[in-house]
Amino acid sequence: MAEDKKTPEELAQISYRPPGKTWMDSTVEFRKGTYNYGAVPASAAYMNLPFPRKWQPTNEDWNLPEDWQKIIFEGMRERLNRYRSFRVFMDICVRCGACADKCHYFIGSGDPKNMPVLRAELLRSVYRNDFTAFGKLLGRFAGGRKLTIDILKEWFFYFYQCTECRRCSVFCPYGIDTAEITMMARELLNLVGINIDWIATPLANCFRTGNHLGVQPHGFKDSIEFAVEEFEELTGIKVEAPINRKGAEVLFVAPSADYFASPHYYTLLGYLALFHEIGLDYTWSSFASEGGNFGLFHSAEVMKRLNAKIYMESRRLGVKWILGGECGHMWRVLHQYMDTINGPANHLEVPVSPITGTRFENAKSTKMVHIAEFTSDLMRHNKIKLDPSRNDHWNVTFHDSCNPARAMGLIEEPRYVIRNVCNHFHEMPENTIKEQTFCCGSGSGIGTDENLEMRLRGGLPRANACKYVHDKYGVNLLLCICAIDKATLPPLLEYWVPGIEVGGIHEMVGNALIMKGENERATDLRGTPTKKVEEGKEVTEDV
């Protein structure tokens, strides 16, 4: 985007009218800003992914294995036999078009192949041609296409322009879920050695060090200790943050960005404050130092390989149950996959909050609780003292992250937490929140710098809803419970609607939490002066 940087006005020149010629034989153009770089061979090799090699999407020749078509067909057959979702979704779409304008990438780009129906047709046309009677008989007339290198390139382009957010599946009368189709397509591409680096390298890092960023154990310890020191400076309270401690009651797992990136970091301070104040007997783990799981964006197999560490570590440390931090896709894996792929967790107990005694029946098998569930329970039972006016300098709105909303139904818990710690909370328009929430535009491993234009386009619906509450209510902080959101929404908002910052709900909890022995809390966890202090100053100055 450097030299051909478009202004928001230019980028918003979007037409939803498709081109005249048929979609069936157009080819893709890998324009700067709209695609992701290929995986570096070392990362792919470390994960034993097929055919690691030097490769970029812009190369004319992708150096595919000789029998790549055969590999794809075998792969399709195998997946059709393994996934009912795949088989049914390939067969029953009626192309009613209800999904068409539900995708943030379509809304932001107008590219017809970003309509979920057509994204699926890219794969479905090949399925039809080679796996159905009509397709074999009538070919193109029946909507079938022969698999060519151009089609493979098109798959790569468009299945890495889907964030697996599942918004389309909310509107589909048959629940056809493009995320499922994208997952299958990405698995097929992987079979012939086509991966993107922003997924492959985090996978390798995570497998080796326990987190996507490749932070080694001592680095992890440093980060947490740094946060402990900073927290002491801010509040005057020295908290405990044990790491790899055996015999703790609870293992806490958060996305790695929480201890390594901003504004995630303030959420980490919030966790530390809360756990200290309620006296939670818990531990961090340097081995399970990542709740996120980019395997979800790659293949079921890698997802399982990366997720395994959470139960393994909970067994080694002898904890009773697991608590999970603020992260979107992490929670899709934990809620919908973990028990299946790495359970049963018979070494753990049904989670019980040691503070309120609440038994989390909804997590009785997986034995992992979302921190919004945990904290809302504390608040409901009045177990923590809160001063929401300490967040009065923030006028907040809440962005439902795709996976907690559409794969968990975690909708009211975070809102309950926010209402307890913020006095000024305004919802965005109803078509843009809860189960209809819009993706940040950078999920599922495609939040790269090189893909910035597509991210800005895909993030337009979210940013536009933020603009609405910014203009109407003066909202200046977007809260969310997802690490990818926290990383990618700040540049998005800066582009489309400057004047809104991004934070996590436990940052707000940390601000509002009244702690025993704390100082006057002149600033919030970001170091921004709180309103009371600000007003107090004005008064003093006036005098």
Place this chain on the structure above:
Amino acid sequence: MTVIISLLAAVTLILIAIIGAGTLGLQYLFGIVIPYATLAAFLFGIVYRVVKWARSPVPFHIPTTCGQQKSHPWIKYSKLESPFTALEVTGRMALEILFFRSLFRNTKVDLKKGPKLVYGSEKYLWLAGLAFHWSFLIILVRHLRFFVEPVPFFVAALQTLDGFFQIWLPIIYITDVVILVALLFLLFRRLYDPKLRYFSLAADYFPLFLLLSIAVTGYLMRYTGAKADLIAVKELAMGLLSFRPTIPVGLDTIFFIHLFLVSVLIAYFPFSKLMHMAGVFMSPTRNLANNSRAKRHVNPWDYDVKVHTYEEYEDEFREVMKAAKMPLEKE
């Protein structure tokens, strides 16, 4: 192009019936052989497809949640949008299948200057879809009067209800009007909206033309001079059903066209997108309860994978961990 070809396909079918059953007088073929053959194809096809789907397992628990989950007892959860029990799933599915719940949510996006995105409600697709499917079902049930003697009370009742307005003679059925309007709207929508036109296939237009042809030939028999001999029709239908088929006298070509088009429809059904009728029941994003943390879902093809153990991790990082005074399994 795809539109014209689909239309031509429907016209060709009509011509085949006119020439075959009319000119050539192959009434036995069109009245008995083809209906039996296509019915067999229909039954075989449906079973084949459903069995094929059912043989692919559901490895992961992937419902799309469209409402609040069940967590705390003090947060009301959405039983129909995020069901927790099998009964609630049944409720969700019933809402989906009987009333097209998801389609009811449909919106339409508009990009205004600013840029400003506006989302409007868009219920026409839902309305037309619902109108078509329900009318079609009622018309099918009404047709039972040709197959069963005596005519069951609910068929008679439905017929009376459907003819409630008693306009015209013979009485015009409400569903006859509704299905035509709905089908025309669905066709119009597909042709009018450039997005839909862009991705529509012949397989999307053909069923519409086929259904319209069936409806129109039906009207011709019921409401115009081309009236069918109902006694003869019933004789044929009951003969087919009792496996003692005969071709009664008095059946016009128009009836054979109608019957042939229906035969084509049922033969085409299992091998086309029309199978969404069965598929909707098997969609794992809708037919699973959102209880995956409370109840373990088993993947039948699960296999062991290469994982990275803590021991391997500590072996690699023991020195730095030791230097950082982190607890170790092996010193």
